[in-house]
Amino acid sequence: MKRSYIREILDAINENTISFAGGLPNEDLFPLKQLKKASKKVFKQKNSLQYSKSQGLDSLREKIANFYTNIYALPTTKEEILITTGSQQAFDIILKSLHANNLVVESPSYIGALSAFKILKKDIKDFKTIEQLENIINKDEIFYCVSDYQNPSTYTYTKKQREKIANILEKKDAFLIEDAAYSLLNFQGKIKKPICKFYSEKSYHLGTFSKIVAPGLRVGWIRANKELIGNILAVKESLDLHTSTFNQMLLDAYLEENNIFKHINKNAKNYKKRMNYMADCMEKYLPNFQFKRPKGGMFIYGKFNNIEDSMALAKKALEQNVAFVPAEVFYFDEKKSNEARFNFTNCDFEKTKEGIKILAKLTK
Structure with a gap:
C-alpha cells in the first residue's frame, strides 16, 4: 500500500514552493475571530473536554x-x-x-x-x-x-x-x-x-x-x-x-x-476571482493546457496537448518549486496520463502567475 501522492507532496513542499497541489482552502478566509469567540464560550463548559x-x-x-x-x-x-x-x-x-x-x-x-x-x-x-x-x-x-x-x-x-x-x-x-x-x-x-x-x-x-x-x-x-x-x-x-x-x-x-451560508458565499466569490485569474494565466502563458472553467469547487482540471506524461512534468516542476497533481494518481489503475489538476484557492495572484510561467517554460 502506497501513501497518498498528494499527502507526500504536501510533506515535500516548503515555504519556497508554489503549490497548486493540495485542495487547501484559503487561510485568509478562515473565520478566526468568530471561532475564537466561540472557543471562549465552549471552554467555559467542562464537558467540552x-x-x-x-x-x-x-x-x-x-x-x-x-x-x-x-x-x-x-x-x-x-x-x-x-x-x-x-x-x-x-x-x-x-x-x-x-x-x-x-x-x-x-x-x-x-x-x-x-x-x-x-x-x-x-x-x-x-x-x-x-x-x-x-x-x-x-x-x-x-x-x-x-x-x-x-x-x-x-x-x-x-x-x-x-x-x-x-x-x-x-x-x-x-x-x-x-x-x-x-x-x-x-x-x-x-x-x-x-x-x-x-x-x-x-x-x-x-x-x-x-x-x-x-x-x-x-x-x-x-x-x-x-x-x-x-x-x-x-x-x-x-x-x-x-x-x-x-x-x-x-x-x-x-x-x-453566525450565518454559515453568508460565510460560504463570501468564500465562493473569492474563489471565483482566483479561478478566473488562474484560468487567464493559463490561457495566456500555457495555451497547450486545454480545460474548461469550473462553476464551483477548488480546482481546474485539463490536459496538456504537447506532452504525454504529466507525472514526468510534475517531477520536473517540483524541482523548480512548483507543485501540481498529475492525473495518473486519480485513476485506480494508475495509467499514464497527460491530464492534471490545479488548486486555485491557496495561492495569491502573484505566485499563481509565477507558477504558471514556470510550467510554461518546462512544457516548451
Whole structure:
C-alpha cells in the first residue's frame, strides 16, 4: 500500500514552493475571530473536554439535519446524521459496515477515496459514461461519486443525470456513497439537489466542514437512514469512540452565532476571482493546457496537448518549486496520463502567475 501522492507532496513542499497541489482552502478566509469567540464560550463548559456520544453532539447533528431539510429540500432528522472525524473517515466506516467487495467509481476519481478502498482490498471498476455504469454495477455493489465540482475533473451531474443514476441504482439494488465536499461552493450560489434525494434507501451522503469552515478541525458527517446509521455507528465506535468533543462544540457554537451560508458565499466569490485569474494565466502563458472553467469547487482540471506524461512534468516542476497533481494518481489503475489538476484557492495572484510561467517554460 502506497501513501497518498498528494499527502507526500504536501510533506515535500516548503515555504519556497508554489503549490497548486493540495485542495487547501484559503487561510485568509478562515473565520478566526468568530471561532475564537466561540472557543471562549465552549471552554467555559467542562464537558467540552469530556467523552461524548459516538453518533455526535445532538445540537450539531440537528443543525446539519436542518441543512438538508432547508438547503437540499431533503427532510432529515438528527437521528439520520453521524459525525465523523473528517469525511475521509466516512469511507472506512461505511465500507467496513457492508459486505460488498466490488466498488464502481468515476474515472478519474478522488484519490482519498481510492486509497481508502484499496487499503480495504476492495475490487474497483471504473466508468466514463452513465450508460457504462448501468452495464457494470450489480446488486449490493457500491457506487461512489462526487456529484458536484468533481475532484479532480470539476464535472457536475445535471438533474437529468442524477435522476438516471438514481434509477439505475434502484433497479440494480446497489449502494450509493455520494461525496458532497464541494456542493456548497457554487460560484453563483445555486445548490443542486443530491442524487440521494432521488434514491435514499441505500444511500450515504457525505459532508464536511473542511471546505466551508476549516479543515484542521477534522469534522465531517454522514447522512443516511436510521438502519444504515446504526450499522456504521458500531464501526465508528471501534475506531475512535467519537469525534473530538471540543471541535464539535466549537463548530456548534460558531453555527449558533453566525450565518454559515453568508460565510460560504463570501468564500465562493473569492474563489471565483482566483479561478478566473488562474484560468487567464493559463490561457495566456500555457495555451497547450486545454480545460474548461469550473462553476464551483477548488480546482481546474485539463490536459496538456504537447506532452504525454504529466507525472514526468510534475517531477520536473517540483524541482523548480512548483507543485501540481498529475492525473495518473486519480485513476485506480494508475495509467499514464497527460491530464492534471490545479488548486486555485491557496495561492495569491502573484505566485499563481509565477507558477504558471514556470510550467510554461518546462512544457516548451
